[in-house]
Amino acid sequence: MNSRERVAAAMRHEIPDRVPLMCQLALGHYFLNTPLRPHEIWFTSEGFAEALVMLQQRYRFDGILVNVPGRDPNWRADVAEITSDDDGEWVRWKSGDVTLLPWDDNAQHRPAHPETARPTFETFDPDRDFDRLDDWVMYTWGVYHTPVLRGKAPGLLLEPPDYFFRTLDLVREKAGPDVSLHGEVFSPFTHLMELFTYEDALMSLATDPEKAEAILDRLTEASIAWAVAQARHGVDAVLLSSAYAGGGFISPRMYRRFVLPYERRVTEAVHAQVPGVPIYTHTCGHIGDRLELMMETGTDGVDTLDPPPIGDTELADAKARIGGRMFIKGNMNSVALLQMPDVASVLDHARERLRDGMPGGGYILSTACSVSPKVEPEKLEALYGLVESEGRY
Template sequence: MDLGTPDRVPLMCQLSIGHMLLQLGVSPVEFWHDPHVFASGLIRIREIYGFDGVLVSLHGHDPDWASRIRQRKKTADGEEVGWKDGTRLLYLHDDMPQPMSEEPPRPSIGTVAEADLPSTIEYIPVSQGLRFNIHPDHKFDVLHRVRERVGTEYSLHGEVTSPFDYFLDLFGHQEGLLNLINEPEQSKRVLRHFGGLIKELALEMCDQGVDAIKISSPFAGAGFISPKFYREFVLPFEAEIARAVRGRNVHIYTHTCGDISDRLEMMLDTGVSGIECLDPPPLGNVELDDAKRRLQGRGFIKGNIDSVNTLLTGSEEDILRDARRRIEIGKEGGGFILSTACSVAPRVEREKLRLLREAVERWG
């Protein structure tokens, strides 16, 4: 991340919740909600795959979470839980929880006043309709548990979510994108508000001793918005967060899915230390050698093995060949971490993913 050349190319992949659940064999409800189970699971996953760091993708677990359950029953797919607040979720054995309750009505951007917006970040917008609540008194317990267990031998990464994600979560994807066109100034007002709150959260996270923070920004690629809209509605608000974190001498990097070749330089214009994902064809449009040439000396690259077409469906020979090629391209001049592009798919076999450790030891 310092853009130096290490003794060996580091290895650290982001894993889907479904993949971790299948490898760990734990209750999906407990893995999602229990801080002890979640922290232990992250540490065990690092051990299984020989990763050089741990990403803590969820934080703010409520230690008293079980007392909020009204009803819990096992199903063929996982566990169904009814909560005392009236919400119901299906916790799958191989995926993220699926909301079963009706979504509350979404506000109109024209009626949202400053007083209607939150005064602090109270949740993580994991996916449409699924939020992970952040307990204000236990925001970083999981980070502390992981650090206590792994020490400083392994890199510890926290995660925050882009203001653009909070914007889409608030208004819905379709209405949110229309707001950018029809109500650009109102949209910027909301984005600016969330950006300030996320900056505060990220700075608090810096104080917990993390080595890096990931900005999850999955919807900022070409599949959703143009480069013009990226520069207008994403860059300035992520830049505020990035500058603040770098000011604390902590690294920060952006994760954006899909086609991003048309905005690689703009992503680094936010001031982040590096970029994660860089999906190659056919999932995206980034060629590693091109990205390496364009970004050399400006920021590190964390990527970019295709989790589906290489790890899930490829043979052992395919995987090692692909990993070797990416290592040889990426390690030139330093600033490279071998990783999958997007998250490791749930059904990727353990032994296939373990080949990446072999690859960095042989060629990294």
């Protein structure tokens, strides 16, 4: 089997030749472990695609997740200057906004007018204000990781511009046809959190749940549009990123009301419009009390499964509860990798995941969340040898 076939078999609950290996890397990990400049990786399709493929080949991962849309090739027309210092690279925009790209971490955007960078839930009008979404730079930044989106109609992004697909095309070209290629879309609930401040969005669920539902209803259109567009463009799977739907943010009751129905619409749209392309869900933290609720969204798989103490999900328990219906990717402790003193400790940790995850198929070995920027590359390089020697069926 090649890598693409191997991942596809695992996602279909078939038995591949061995357990697939596919970790998501933090952007800071690319900054530290490739020769590209941070702004080249963050703001250009060519730079990000090169970084993605470079480390996929180094770590011999079976798949690549493209978790940032392709970039506007004319993005520098909006830039006044790019400088650097000990803190990182500074992109100063003609609008007055500033983006700091630390040498080892995600970019941080600082709007010139933070008081108007987001709407408030109280003043937002669902019947009128969706046409003004582009006025709120932190929504655009939070969902698409850039302060400016050229080439789109005002309001919700329902027809992605052509350049959104550029990174996907470049990765397929550079990595070749035998590597599994995954796209990513944010869930409607993540859109809600990024439209307002996190505190404002969460409070809205209690203060005016009907209005929150009306807003979620419209935001779901944008999630569907980008998910279906990537599926139609030829990705092998779509990751639905729902980072804020775990137990640290909302209860199972709130999950059922404010997350489940809207994510179900996204999964149903992908299944109906592009049959055969799996869609799976990424939710961080404590999700042990909502695994069955996640299954009700119709998702094909679950990503992350943070183990204790950062989460509460043991892989063997999850496998028994949902393994017959959803494939599982993850459960290696992303934070603990930083603390493990040597490669042998990492292999012991991964070996436990193989023991609990691989029986019967439907498992992809991965860190629960993104690999932290400063995890030593040799810890990841060793995982390929482990799945080759001990992950075979």
